[in-house]
Amino acid sequence: MERQVSNRYHLLEPLGEGGMGVVWRAYDQLLDRTVAIKEVRYSGVGDARLAELTRRTIREARAAGRLDHPSVIVIHDVVEEDGRPWIVMQLVPSRSLAEVIRESGPLRVGQVAVIGGRVLGALRAAHATGVLHRDVKPENVLLADDGRVVLTDFGIASLEAEAGLTATGNVVGTPAYMPPERLNGDPAGPESDLWSLGATLYAAVEGEPPFKRDSWAATVAAVLRDEPEPPMRAGALEPVIMGLLRRNPAARMPAEEAARLLYDAAGAPDRPATATGPAAPGRAGGTAEAPGLADGARTATGDRFPTGERRPTVTGRRERARTWWIAVPAAVIGLAVLGTAGVLLSDGWTATPTTGPATGPPGGEPPATPTPTPTTGPSTGPSTGPDPTRAPVPEGWRTYTSAAGRFSIALPRQWRAEKHATRDSVSFSRPGAAGTMMVEWTVPDIPWDDPREHWIGLEKEILAKKLFKGYERIRITPTRFLGLEAADWEFTRERDGLTIHVLNRGFHTRDGRPYALYWETTQSRWQRDRHYFAAFAKTFRPE
Incomplete structure (x- = not known):
């Protein structure tokens, strides 16, 4: 039946x-x-x-x-x-991290760092809403066929943990990945999930968890009593693993610090021979740069690096990244290309969707600059030159400041700002109008140094995976913005039966923060509305 x-x-x-x-x-x-x-x-x-x-x-x-x-x-x-x-x-076509470890042995340091960054991002998003996982382990980390890393059993594992001891006195869960406080009967907290993440990362680089013993009881005793043996294969991951496995929850490495160390480890050279795992675990192939480290990997000030600290050197990292199995997922087509670094395609952007061509300029605001005469060739974009002097706010506009993104920008009246719940981006739009502006400051797993080459690499990814219907490049050109090296990527694509025209400007600040200024509207309104991007760019200032 x-x-x-x-x-x-x-x-x-x-x-x-x-x-x-x-x-x-x-x-x-x-x-x-x-x-x-x-x-x-x-x-x-x-x-x-x-x-x-x-x-x-x-x-x-x-x-x-x-x-x-x-x-x-x-x-x-x-x-x-x-x-x-x-x-x-x-339903996520995938293999679990546990399956990959069993079948292929330890993973490479860079792979584990990327996986750890994604899982940590998921945990931080959950902890921010008061949700604990309580059963982070390789079995619950899915390496999807489309390149994503997905943490499963949210909302289920937490209740399994609440069941505590069964009638026979056994602890529900896998003791090798359970933190000491839970085995002692103390309440779980966000730090408990971090301990389990540390044990999971240890297993991924070493092939087995830090407290694996011959029996269930011996494993529980080891978690409660023993110090973990330092991992032999972890390389740049050793500090974050050992920091997460501190017995005292109060002394455990904070999530912010762990995120920074995972970022660094993702770009660190893998150790040779015995310190590396299989070349391509999982079924997903792919040769592209890994998507960005999960959001939330930043300090309390909203930046990924302490003020004034330079980003890690990036020479030679791009080619190493191309050997990783994690590729830009096909599922992240979303509404648009969203930013400068790694996670440039989003499946979770919540900006007001485009509903069709508007009947007038968005919001009815007066133009910030004269509307240019229509042309048939590529647009040249605003010429801000090397002068970083702040441009005046156009009449009728207001200044918007983002503490998280550490920037300010002028907005037309009636336009709304929407901070993405989990990503490092803010979108600006007027409901019912075609144009959308977005500023993103996501830091990638693998840093990039040449904005133009970065856009070219992402374009190849899009073309190879056929992510954008009707994609046509107009130009990818280097430029100068605020006295900095930058690149403009202008293209058209089809979405919901409309041709969408996009201009995306990528650059780094002098202290290494990546930004993208992204503007899109319908092709029919491109010439009439492109003055908005010019005004946005002229008033944008990183703090």
Whole structure:
């Protein structure tokens, strides 16, 4: 007899089974799509406790479902049937990090640094909303076929942990990746997830976790009593791994510092011979630069590096990056190319969507500069030259300052600023109008030094993966902006039946911060509206 859940999800086959339930491949008959469903099972508890755990599982899974981060598994639905929770999730074609380690051995330092950065970004996004994971381990880190790194079991693992001891006295979870405070019965906190991340990174570079022993009890005792052996293969990752594995949660390395060290390790040379893993773990091939380190990898001031500190040297890193398996994912087509560094394509941009050509200038504001005469050739963009003197704010405009991005820019009246919830970007638009401006300051996994070559590399990625329908390059040209080396990438593409015209300017500040100034509008309005980009660029100033 065919089995259905909630009279909607047709169970096709089990994908895996663990101590807390079964994950099924299923078909969503309402939305005509394949999904993954976790059937959560609690055993060894009474009816009252089972009902409480079921309620809390549903509540926590719904909270996790509100997380918006590219490295967090998407939860579509949460239902209760047969007295237990069923969590409906995005089906991600992938292998787990645990599978890759088992089949191919330890990974290279650069690969692990990128994976760790993505997982850390997911954890920081969750912690910012009060959601803990409580079961970070290689089995729950998915290396997707499209190049993404996805952390799964949010909202499920947390309740599994709350179940604590079973009736037989066993701890629910994998003790080799559980922090000492949890094994001692103390409450979990964000630092607990960081400890588990450290153990996961250790396993990825060494091939096994730091406290693996011959038995369950011996492993628990080792976590509670022993100091971890320093990893032999970790290279540049050793400081972050050992910092995350500090026994005292209060002394554990903060997430901000771990993010910076992971960034540095992503660009560090891999150690030779025995210190490296397989050339291409996972099924996803790819030769492109890895997407950017997950957002949130910055100091309390909003910058990725302390004030005045130069970015790491980047000579020679680009070619090393091309050997990594993690490629720009096909799923990140999003609305537009979004920025300067690594994560330039976004699947989570929340700016007001383009609804079609506007009937007049966005917002009805007077032009900041005279509208140029239409031409048939490529636009030249504003000529700001080397003079960094602040341009006056156009009449009727106002100054917007971003503390997170450490910049200011002038906006037309009625335009709205929207900070992305998880990415280092702010978009500016007027609802109902075609034009959108965006400033992004995302720091990449692999830094770049030549803006023009960086755009060319990303264009090759887009063409190879056919990410943009109807893409046509107009120009990729070097320029000077605020006295700095920069490059303008101008192109058209098709979206929702419209031709979209884009100008994207990438550059670094003198202290190494990357920025992109991105402007798009419909092709029909390009000549009438391009003065907006000129005014935006002239009034933009990094702080």
